[in-house]
Amino acid sequence: MPLRPVEFHILLALASEERHGYAILQEVAALTEGGLELEPGTLYRALHRMLKDGWVAESARRPAADQDDERRRYYRLTALGRRIATAEADRLWRLVSLARTHRLLSHG
């Protein structure tokens, strides 16, 4: 059940901690070293979908006060979301292993 890369990146970004929208954008950019610069609209479409499917949820908790902006909405992974992220990572790992066996990779 392959995920869209956007979705996977969002799950990744939320894996370590809860974030609000713009922070997710920043985290994705950081993780891909500038390779994937999402637009807010694209991000929120994916977020909306994942909200409906139950992969992410709005967070009831708030981070420490000095970083907090009360009006922002924070998002977190649900258990289902975490499972899906893990499944996708496994799938990708298997594919990469296959590729390595067939000498398709340019690294390692």
Next chain:
Amino acid sequence: MADLSRRSVGAKTDSGSGDLPRRVAWWLVWAYPPRFRRDVGQGLVDALDDRMRARRAAGASSAAVWARAVADTLRNAGAEWVDEVRRVRLKPDTTYHQEPSGVEHPTYVVSGFSRTADHTGRTAMDTLLQDVRYAFRLWRRRPGFAFVAILTLALGIGANTAMFSIVNAVLLRPLPYPNADRLVSVYGQTTAFPRGLLSYGEYEEIRKQADTFEAVALWFPQSVNLTGVDEPQRLVGTFVTGSFFDVLGLKAERGRFFTEAESAPGTVKPVVVITHQTWQRRFNGDASAIGQTMTLNGVPLTVVGIIAPPFDADSVPSDGYFLGADVFIPTAQFPAPRGLHAAGPVMLGVGRLKPGVSAARASADLEVIRQRLVAAGLQTTAGAQSSFVAQSGRTLGAEPAQEAIIGTSRTALFLLLASVGVVLLIACVNVSQLLLARAVDREREIALRVALGASRRAVTRQLAVEAGLLAVTASITGFVLGRWALAGLSWLQPPASVPIPTHVPLDARVLLFTGIVALLTATMCGLAPALRSARPNINRVLQAGSRRASGIGHRTRDVLMVIEVGFSVTLVAVSVLLIQSLLAVQQAPLGFDQSNVFTLQFRLPQNKYPKPENIARFFKSAIENVRAIPNVESAALVRAVPFSGNGGTVGYAIEGRPVPDPASAPQARFHIVTPDYFKTMRIPLLKGRDFTDRDDLQTPLVAVINDTFARRAWPGDDPIGKRFTTPQTPGPITVIGIVGDTKHYTATEPAVPQLYAAHYQVPLIFSSLVARVKGPAAGTMSVTNDIRKAIWSVDKDQPMWAVASLEATVARTQGQARFLALLLGIFAGVALLLAGVGIYGVTSYGVAQRTHEIGIRLALGASSERVLREVVGRGVRLTLVGVAAGIVSAIMMARLAAAVLFAVKPTDPVALALAAAILGGVSVAACVVPARRASRVDPVVALAEE
């Protein structure tokens, strides 16, 4: 990337209302569906706001920042709405999860196209949308490519759409009347006049006897004088029989039309019907117009009805042909000195056939009627004037009205359509190249995808969709461009002979044409790349370097280049031919000096000047007054000003020789002039003398003939003093002088015999004044005003019109050739541009492909000049082939246009050589730039290129 702080960027006030970026963000989020906004709208606003601030802080301009935000919103809001709609259509509890689609970024593993086609909830529409979105994504990555491809195609498609709209409006659409396909023009045919006029007697018989016609009518447009108003004016009137309105299926907007009885001689009533425009202009749309009086040609006529316009005047060329007039007057009011029955053939015939009857059958019917007329001895009823009916060689015929109208413009329009088609072909070749090049670039990625499980069919489908999308976008853009071009065309003021309506309406046929063109374009452009990419040799592609092994085949590249050059040569050559022809036309000697001459026309009201003596007296006074004006060097009257489109012909018989059959008698162009005409027009008097005031109604008839007449009628003899007769004159006419040949209708007509009669001997109510003005036009307007005042001092109620300089009148007849040359020049220019770009593209791509190989050669010691020469040499050879092919097709196309060419043969060497030279130059230049780049390649870099 630097460590990104996680603090929120930028200060935020509590209300945020004074914050422009935030407000912009709110507005943008409004574009999303309600459910989306409710769920995540707030977060999106925050994120948009942050993003915009961050970008501004990084130094981007406001415009750029907002543009990106808007683009993002459009894309995603649109997609979200699409999803919303689909969500609503499916069962509410279906979790709709879209299939992932293609490549997001080259270094990520590709999730391929779905191999199976039976996913739940997936329809063909989804696949299509997916392909479409993918294509858009690709375009976004390479915006330059998309822009160039779409613009190129849009130019070609737009030009074709515009041209076809015109052709459709002029040639293909039927006349804007009910049952237009059954409308025919009825004419009398003799050897001199293949499409001549009908007489009233013939009309009456046809009306009584023809059973192939549902209705038949007479009509004739002529200028009429409107008096009894502050400024006497000339209107365009049409004399019609009552049946005219029935033939054309016209309806009265108000009032009624006059009947057949009311238009017939003997029972005629003083009534008139006006057009809608006249009603608006002269009566301000007032309902009380019905019943008012208009004094036309001195006769007070009562307005009884207003014609409801059957069409939108701006969208039909030539005012719908039959209705190009201000007023419609009963036929019996036609100015015929001895009455309509005796006037002979003076009017045009039009009829409506019965359903299912062909024009040929109607012609046969008419011929039968004519025989019956001859047998019944119609010539006894109205004297010698009606003997024309029995003229041998005269037949009656009918042909579809559309045929009669279109005539010569057909060639010109098809020529333009063909040129514009060539432009489109060149555009398609260009875009084909672009697509091919890109397909090659993507071969690696496509092969990878196929290896990972995508079906070949899916790949081909995606390419086809992309080509189709290209075509659709280009045709929409092109369509809009085409409409603008049409608006611009009418600004160029095309001449009347290339009828382009002011407002070209949107026709289903035009849309269909655009659709077909788009389809063909897509097929042509997309076919080659699709075929190639559907069968890539995967192993070869994946193992070898990116560009080295594959690439557009040499053959394909060469063929494309030859095609481009060939088409362009054709277009340029034909354009040059036409321009040459135009120049020849402009330089052809006319036989007179058209500079500094002003003309005006007038028609004397019949009842005011019933006798020839009255007319002659008016003429004499008028000329005297005009001559008295200080700046006027000389003045005269002439019945028909050269190049005004008016004129007449008459048969003649030389005295002392056997009288020829009237149907095959030699014809001479017939002019009526006053003394000093030749001096005013600077027509050389070769022998004998000009008319004088003493040649008038009391003295024997005299004439001046032109050189051609003299040489044909009395070869080797002195014509002065010789005599001849014409059917209309009571006695013999003596030749008193010979003048040089002149042109009368077009600058390119062959020399014909012309004869000039003295106006004081043949005073007719319609005439024109020509006056030569001294000095540098001493203020154009003031001179013509003085002339008008001079004539008004003879008769203050006399309307005049067509005050123009002779130069302008002559120039107007060259309008068609000039306009054609202009348009063709534009098309050729566009084609040249496209071809240049295309050749450059194909050559530079070929060079880029061979960079590796070139690098090796340079490293092995080849000189860069050698490389340069080789690349350019190859280009030159291909150019020669293309030029040769282009010249051959140029000759063929020029033969088709031979009707429009004057003094220039289709095989004119100058035109062909010029086209070849231009294209050769462009082609070589387009090769040289990439070639130079190739020769300067650093061997190290080239070798490392992978």
